[in-house]
Amino acid sequence: DAGVTQSPTHLIKTRGQQVTLRCSPKSGHDTVSWYQQALGQGPQFIFQYYEEEERQRGNFPDRFSGHQFPNYSSELNVNALLLGDSALYLCASRNRDRGNSPLHFGNGTRLTVT
């Protein structure tokens, strides 16, 4: 049973560029959330997707956008990259029908913006 998988594992981009990160949820999960974790901080909620729509959003600018596909996989897009976007980006999934079941996290994508 595959857990949450993310790609790529590492990425280096230049300021102003755009990046797309990908996530496949754990088998049986239909809800995907994205988190940003800066060094020394806890993960910060970016947004959550289910039924292919963004359902809730954290305090992140419009440069951060996402998408969920019919197979529940998801993408996180960040435009006009800033140095401060350097972080570990975590995808997490769960099944909405299972009440307050915990989130399962992927290994993350470590983004470095130079």
Place this chain on the structure above:
Amino acid sequence: RKEVEQDPGPFNVPEGATVAFNCTYSNSASQSFFWYRQDCRKEPKLLMSVYSSGNEDGRFTAQLNRASQYISLLIRDSKLSDSATYLCVAGMDSSYKLIFGSGTRLLVRP
């Protein structure tokens, strides 16, 4: 003020020690609570959920005080492998947006 606050540590304890972590949350509407463990440069992994009645899982005991908006984690008989960062987490509502604390770092020495 952060929504979930934790002492960053580090807590440096010998093997076999008992160590306690505390956490406070600011939003009284929080409905679910968890402790996650995160090893260096790895993803967070669920350690345990936290229930109002308190709950125990082996050497780990978690407690929740809703009146004080306070969550605790007690680790007994610490092992070297317990060295990690422990993240306190509050779930805000049924949409399941999780608010993480910045984490408490634990170092268990031989």
